[in-house]
Amino acid sequence: MSRSRTSPSRITRFSAVVKYELLWNIRKKKFLGMIVLAFILATLSLVLPVILSNVTNQPLNQNPDYVISTGTGIGGLGFFLFAIVTVMNSISGEFESGTIVPLLTKPVSRTTIFIGKVFAAFLTLFTTYVILTGYLAIGGTIVYGAQNSLHLLPISLMGNILSTFVWIAIVLAIGSISKSSMIAALVTFGIWMGLTIASPIISMFSDQTWILHYVIGSGATGYIEGLGSPNPLIPGMPISTGTDSIATNLINYILYPSANVTFFKIGILGPGSPLLVELYTEALSLVVLRSILVATAYILVFSLISWYAFRRAQVLQ
Amino acid sequence: MVAVEFAIETNGLTKRYGPLIAVNKLNLKVKTNTIHGFLGPNGAGKTTTIKLLVGLLKPDEGTISIFGQEVVGDRPDVRLRMGYMPELPKFPKHLTGYELLDIYGKMYGLNVQERREQVPRLLEMVGLKDRGNDRIGKYSKGMQQRIGIAQALINNPELVIMDEPSLGLDPVGMVEVREIMNAIVKRGMTVFISSHLLHEVQQVCSHITIINRGITLASDTLENISNQLLGPSTLEVEVTKLTDAIVKNVKKVPFVSSISKEDNKLLIQVEKQEDVRPQVSEAVTKSGGVIVTMNLKERNLEDVFMKLIIKSKGAKTK
Ligand SMILES: Nc1ncnc2c1ncn2[C@@H]1O[C@H](COP(=O)(O)OP(=O)(O)OP(=O)(O)O)[C@@H](O)[C@H]1O
Ligand SMILES: [Mg+2]
Numbered sequence: 001m002s003r004s005r006t007s008p009s010r011i012t013r014f015s016a017v018v019k020y021e022l023l024w025n026i027r028k029k030k031f032l033g034m035i036v037l038a039f040i041l042a043t044l045s046l047v048l049p050v051i052l053s054n055v056t057n058q059p060l061n062q063n064p065d066y067v068i069s070t071g072t073g074i075g076g077l078g079f080f081l082f083a084i085v086t087v088m089n090s091i092s093g094e095f096e097s098g099t100i101v102p103l104l105t106k107p108v109s110r111t112t113i114f115i116g117k118v119f120a121a122f123l124t125l126f127t128t129y130v131i132l133t134g135y136l137a138i139g140g141t142i143v144y145g146a147q148n149s150l151h152l153l154p155i156s157l158m159g160n161i162l163s164t165f166v167w168i169a170i171v172l173a174i175g176s177i178s179k180s181s182m183i184a185a186l187v188t189f190g191i192w193m194g195l196t197i198a199s200p201i202i203s204m205f206s207d208q209t210w211i212l213h214y215v216i217g218s219g220a221t222g223y224i225e226g227l228g229s230p231n232p233l234i235p236g237m238p239i240s241t242g243t244d245s246i247a248t249n250l251i252n253y254i255l256y257p258s259a260n261v262t263f264f265k266i267g268i269l270g271p272g273s274p275l276l277v278e279l280y281t282e283a284l285s286l287v288v289l290r291s292i293l294v295a296t297a298y299i300l301v302f303s304l305i306s307w308y309a310f311r312r313a314q315v316l317q
Numbered sequence: 318m319v320a321v322e323f324a325i326e327t328n329g330l331t332k333r334y335g336p337l338i339a340v341n342k343l344n345l346k347v348k349t350n351t352i353h354g355f356l357g358p359n360g361a362g363k364t365t366t367i368k369l370l371v372g373l374l375k376p377d378e379g380t381i382s383i384f385g386q387e388v389v390g391d392r393p394d395v396r397l398r399m400g401y402m403p404e405l406p407k408f409p410k411h412l413t414g415y416e417l418l419d420i421y422g423k424m425y426g427l428n429v430q431e432r433r434e435q436v437p438r439l440l441e442m443v444g445l446k447d448r449g450n451d452r453i454g455k456y457s458k459g460m461q462q463r464i465g466i467a468q469a470l471i472n473n474p475e476l477v478i479m480d481e482p483s484l485g486l487d488p489v490g491m492v493e494v495r496e497i498m499n500a501i502v503k504r505g506m507t508v509f510i511s512s513h514l515l516h517e518v519q520q521v522c523s524h525i526t527i528i529n530r531g532i533t534l535a536s537d538t539l540e541n542i543s544n545q546l547l548g549p550s551t552l553e554v555e556v557t558k559l560t561d562a563i564v565k566n567v568k569k570v571p572f573v574s575s576i577s578k579e580d581n582k583l584l585i586q587v588e589k590q591e592d593v594r595p596q597v598s599e600a601v602t603k604s605g606g607v608i609v610t611m612n613l614k615e616r617n618l619e620d621v622f623m624k625l626i627i628k629s630k631g632a633k634t635k
Pocket of ligand 2: 363364365404481
């Protein structure tokens with residue numbers, strides 16, 4: 001009796017919340033389905049070129065950069081989808097199912113519960129991405145021969161997690177304000193869809209592409225001159241500056257530390273006017289640093305919003 | 318530990334849902350080591366009050382003290398001493414009963430050893446020993462209710478708050494719940510249990526508070542409430558011929574407070590719930606009367622409870 005009155009250590013409470021949350025994630029059908037789908041796609045992307053080369057009798061070229069340029073193999077859509085399936089229910093779902101009632105009346109502060117949920121999401125995502133990256137690394141080596149820069153994979157991994165967490169923070173914020181998983185998923189989907197359509201258009205036609213450096217998702221498209229496949233229409237290797245491209249840009253930066261990125265817009269076609277109008281050039285290092293800071297800022301702001309909403313939430317049911 | 322007189326004390330506790338006042342200036346006092354029943358019809362404000370007590374809702378006005386400590390905001394340290402069983406509790410469907418109790422126990426800071434002892438003991442107590450390894454998603458309503466009772470006791474709390482614990486239980490389950498209540502109070506716990514069924518509360522509680530429309534109608538020991546509410550009972554005696562001598566003699570019978578006449582009938586008001594039928598019959602016979610019928614209009618607590626509530630409803634709607 002007397003010991004139950006002594007305050008349980010923070011670690012014990014925290015690990016209880018994390019376990020509670022992890023079991024939830026692991027047993028979630030949506031989540032399992034997502035992982036299975038990711039592995040099917042990864043397998044297809046590895047196996048299809050092999051099949052094609054057999055059918056066409058054209059030998060598959062060795063590509064020593066396949067693994068490092070592929071990473072987890074998932075891009076903007078993948079980050080968004082993984083964010084949705086990982087945390088779509090983790091706060092709002094508890095309100096919807098009523099399980100929030102017994103949870104919030106346990107001697108664990110709401111802040112601990114919130115941090116525990118975010119941490120569990122991190123663990124889930126981290127594990128999934130590690131396995132996915134490992135799978136593609138092994139598969140890539142088998143299909144495309146010995147690989148370069150494999151030691152950079154952890155950096156790529158962290159970049160991908162950072163990109164995904166921007167979406168996670170958004171889903172959590174909308175979920176804890178609306179207390180509805182459906183609204184959280186739909187509004188986030190709307191944001192993703194809007195940005196995915198708007199970003200390339202702004203990037204192509206506007207003088208103000210710099211705005212896109214501060215926007216979630218794909219951001220603006222720039223080109224690293226002197227890299228990439230030579231093509232008279234494309235001025236270099238295309239890269240995106242948004243929060244979804246942190247991993248790719250980080251790897252490029254490490255491989256080509258002094259690279260510069262040039263931004264263009266499409267000019268009005270007319271006599272004498274060039275197709276691409278050069279807007280400005282900046283260092284790749286700046287692009288990378290900025291996208292990391294922007295992503296971190298979004299994560300912090302949206303997490304604070306959801307933490308605040310969660311702390312203040314009343315359980316009306 | 319200084320002994321605190323009240324496990325729960327609220328002062329002017331008020332909660333509104335828009336224009337509706339669900340809890341209205343409630344002053345609730347629950348003595349430590351008592352079983353306190355919280356009675357009221359559907360929509361009386363019981364669940365709202367309880368949600369305020371456990372911190373799921375924030376009061377619009379008034380204060381709440383648990384064990385003499387005023388509770389404001391998120392207070393895990395206060396919850397450490399409490400167990401709470403929600404009304405129709407919902408638990409994560411993907412967990413087994415055992416896992417649920419284990420994780421909740423961990424949240425209370427119980428170590429592995431303590432949980433290994435406590436969890437099977439509680440599962441057995443609520444009759445879920447054989448179903449501990451089934452997922453809660455497969456539990457029936459009554460089984461969810463039972464696991465709800467178990468999780469409210471996982472930390473050997475000093476104060477247990479239960480919101481309609483026997484909702485959805487079969488008659489055997491209801492008796493079991495009653496036995497559990499009695500057992501935990503013997504261990505020195507304070508139990509606060511809400512119900513809309515008077516007879517349920519009557520059998521286990523030493524104190525009751527009756528509310529309706531968020532307002533306290535009565536709050537006292539069960540005994541005082543019974544006496545107070547039941548008030549005088551009426552004995553109706555019909556005789557062949559009503560004489561003044563009969564009236565005079567009956568008036569002398571102890572506990573008789575007043576008498577009125579109605580044809581050949583005597584309506585005798587008796588203080589409290591004393592049974593004065595033998596004495597009245599003797600007095601009538603002694604005065605030369607012959608009793609045709611004798612009818613004790615007994616009022617049970619249930620009727621009074623109903624009347625009290627109907628009265629308070631009438632008062633409001635006027
Ligand atoms: N979330 C809510 N929004 C608006 N009104 C509510 C809400 N919850 C409860 N109420 C209202 O508050 C009043 C009190 O409800 P409460 O649930 O506290 O009653 P109760 O005594 O527990 O009833 P029952 O015996 O049916 O469980 C009712 O009039 C109810 O309609
Ligand atoms: Mg209720």
